[in-house]
Each structure stands twice: as C-alpha cells, then as structure tokens.
Amino acid sequence: MSTELSYTIEEVSQLLKVSKLTVYDLVKKGELPVFRVGRQMRLDAKDLDHYIQKQKSSKIIASPVLSNEQQRTPSPNIVISGQDIVLDILGKNIEQISAYKTLRSHTGSLNSLIAMYNGDCDIVSLHMFDGDTGDYNLPFVKKILVGHPYMLINLLSRNxxxxxxxxxxxxxxxxxxxxxxxxxxxxxxxxxxxxxxxxxxxxxxxxxxxxxxxxxxxxxxxxxxxxxxxxxxxxxxxxxxxxxxxxxxxxxxxxxERYDLVILKTPKNEQLIQIVKEILVSSAFQKEIYSLGDYDTSQTGTIIFETD
Missing domain, CATH: 3.40.190.10 (Periplasmic binding protein-like II)
Structure with missing residues (x-):
C-alpha cells in the first residue's frame, strides 16, 4: 500500500495561506488534481509541490481571447457551496446526466454568495433571513450580486x-x-x-x-x-x-426557512441552469428528498426570482 502523503482541502488552504474557496477554484480550473476518499477530496503532496514549483517558475502570459463557442463550453468541474446533504444528492444527479464533475464547498450562505460574486462558486445554497421584510435570501442576493444576472430557485423548505x-x-x-x-x-x-x-x-x-x-x-x-x-x-x-x-x-x-439555490445567468451557465431545473422538478429527485424526512418539497424547482 502506498504511504505517500496527501492533504485535505482545508490542509491545503492552510499550507498555501489562502481560503478554502480559493483552493476549490484551483481544483475547478484543473490546476490542483484531487482524488476522493468517500465524500472527502484529497490532494497528493507531490502534486501540491508540483503546483508550487510551477508557480515559482511561471512567467506572466497573456490570456487568449476565447470565442463565443469556447465561452459556452461547460467547465468540467463546478463548485456547489453549502452544507445540507441534499446538495450531495443534487451533485450526484448532475453528474449522472451531464459531463460536469461536482466539487463541494461547505462554506456558509453569506460567504458563499460573496464567493459567487467573485467568480469562485457555480451553485450557491442560501438560507438567510431578512428581519425587515420577513423574506428569505432575495434581499441579500439583490444587494450582493449587483450587476450580475442570476436566477434564484427553490431547493426545499425546512424547519x-x-x-x-x-x-x-x-x-x-x-x-x-x-x-x-x-x-x-x-x-x-x-x-x-x-x-x-x-x-x-x-x-x-x-x-x-x-x-x-x-x-x-x-x-x-x-x-x-x-x-x-x-x-x-x-x-x-x-x-x-x-x-x-x-x-x-x-x-x-x-x-x-426557504432554502434556495442561486446560479448566475451567463452564457457559460446556460446548460447548467437547464440541468439543475430539470433535476429539481423531476419526481424522482423530489421523492428522494422527501424520503429523507424533515424536508418540504412543495416549492422545489419554483423560480423565486430571476433578472431579465
């Protein structure tokens, strides 16, 4: 059995002195290769060393201009942020019907939304209560995703x-x-x-x-x-x-509380949005969630709000 050292995402973030979301973004871009042990992602020590050496010796190279078709090509990895087990089920369903590979960030709602604003997350789950309106999520999304087109869609409700x-x-x-x-x-x-x-x-x-x-x-x-x-x-x-x-x-x-998903409405995300909507409204997905108990799926798949 190999005795090579490997690191968790949290350990990598500590070693590089960056946030976990930054590490997830590097994984998403394919710059840090990972493997899974159960639900946990790990990174070989030699691959981390290789990445560090590559950064030390790399030169600044201008990024090529992508064509519209290239911009629409789905990224092989997407980051789903949030803690509920239902997000793991959503990720499994996405992988079953598409070429996407899902990565999980267990960051809280507000920090995940800020990470989406900065381009570090693809699907963010939210359960943020606004005391002034009595509403969930939308007041925060409107304030933070300023200038970004997005869709807010219900995943479930829970006590x-x-x-x-x-x-x-x-x-x-x-x-x-x-x-x-x-x-x-x-x-x-x-x-x-x-x-x-x-x-x-x-x-x-x-x-x-x-x-x-x-x-x-x-x-x-x-x-x-x-x-x-x-x-x-x-x-x-x-x-x-x-x-x-x-x-x-x-x-x-x-x-x-209403537990929603937010996805940016960009050309790159067109396919992802359609896939997520298809999964959420499917009876198979809703039955799987309902069978877990303690979840209300009566609004699952309902579009709460979307920008023009």
Whole structure:
C-alpha cells in the first residue's frame, strides 16, 4: 500500500495561506488534481509541490481571447457551496446526466454568495433571513450580486429552531429565553444562515448580544452545534431539524426557512441552469428528498426570482 502523503482541502488552504474557496477554484480550473476518499477530496503532496514549483517558475502570459463557442463550453468541474446533504444528492444527479464533475464547498450562505460574486462558486445554497421584510435570501442576493444576472430557485423548505437537551430541562421556547443568565449558548460562524437568523431575531426582539452567555463560542456546522448541546458543552444552539434527529436531542421549531439555490445567468451557465431545473422538478429527485424526512418539497424547482 502506498504511504505517500496527501492533504485535505482545508490542509491545503492552510499550507498555501489562502481560503478554502480559493483552493476549490484551483481544483475547478484543473490546476490542483484531487482524488476522493468517500465524500472527502484529497490532494497528493507531490502534486501540491508540483503546483508550487510551477508557480515559482511561471512567467506572466497573456490570456487568449476565447470565442463565443469556447465561452459556452461547460467547465468540467463546478463548485456547489453549502452544507445540507441534499446538495450531495443534487451533485450526484448532475453528474449522472451531464459531463460536469461536482466539487463541494461547505462554506456558509453569506460567504458563499460573496464567493459567487467573485467568480469562485457555480451553485450557491442560501438560507438567510431578512428581519425587515420577513423574506428569505432575495434581499441579500439583490444587494450582493449587483450587476450580475442570476436566477434564484427553490431547493426545499425546512424547519429551523433551537437544539436543546432531551426533555428541554431549561424550558427554552422562544428567543427571549436564550438571554437568561443560566442558559449557555453555542453559536454558528459569521456569514452562516443560522448566525444571520439569530442576529436578526436578536435585533428584532431587542436582545443585546452581551446578554447571551456563549455568543462568542462558534461552531461551523449544524451537526457540530447539535453535538455541543448533546455532550453538555452548551444548553442551546440554533440550527435545522435534521441535525437534531441525527444527534438525538430535542428540537424546538421556530421558523420554516426557504432554502434556495442561486446560479448566475451567463452564457457559460446556460446548460447548467437547464440541468439543475430539470433535476429539481423531476419526481424522482423530489421523492428522494422527501424520503429523507424533515424536508418540504412543495416549492422545489419554483423560480423565486430571476433578472431579465
């Protein structure tokens, strides 16, 4: 068995001192060759060394002007950003009916949307609550993707709320309850949909963040927050219902969030958009999602908004 060293995407980003999204973009462009171990992508150490040496010795070469036909040719790799397992299923379906290879970034909603603005993501999943309108996603997309044509399409809806210990011993039922001194909170990272939901609700209910014991403690996924509650590290956290059932803790539903996808409407993405729309409206895909439980597919495939 080979004993050659390999790195995860996160380890590569740390070694190169760049963001994970930058690494995903290099993979997408074919500059960093990867292989999969289960759902995880890895990079051989020798390939990373080769890339570094190539960058050291490379000269600046003007990029060729691409013809319209070349610009429309699909990239072999596309990046889907978000954490829900449904995105893995979407990626699998895309690969089954097209030549695309899907790469996964597990970055939060807001940072993923910014990455799309910068050209680093192809499909971004969003669940960002806007407290002023009571709407999900569109207010943020309109502000961030300024000057970009795009389509916002529904993937599913799901319950968001509190993770609490079995039996909910502290009787945490509403947003005001997490401001009690004896309640230890575990937060999500800045830019995640769960963090945006929390901060908007705190603003609406006029609850100072200084009143939330543990507001500064962050985890980077729904499962890690649910696990922190399960192991007693915290009393409560915010996330989606599916993670609570996986970990085996109680869940207090507070809001049904709309979980959407956004794709830029560019000539290069014409085929990708048609493929995604075809998958989302198919009965086979919707049945597969519905069978997972805790997901509402009644709006799946509905175009929420698109620019002219």
């Amino acid at each position: 968001a709320g509190f993770y609490v210990k079995k039996g909910n011993p502290l009787k945490i039922l509403n947003w005001s309850d997490i401001g009690k001194r004896q309640v230890r909170f575990i937060n999500r990272e800045k830019g995640s949909g769960a963090r945006i939901l929390l901060d908007e609700q705190l603003r609406i209910h006029q609850i100072p963040t200084k009143n939330i014991v543990g507001y500064e403690r962050e985890e980077t996924s729904h499962l890690s927050v649910a696990s922190a509650v399960s192991t007693g590290v915290a009393d409560v956290g915010v996330g989606i219902e599916k993670a609570a059932k996986i970990v085996g803790i109680d869940f207090i539903p507070l809001i049904k």
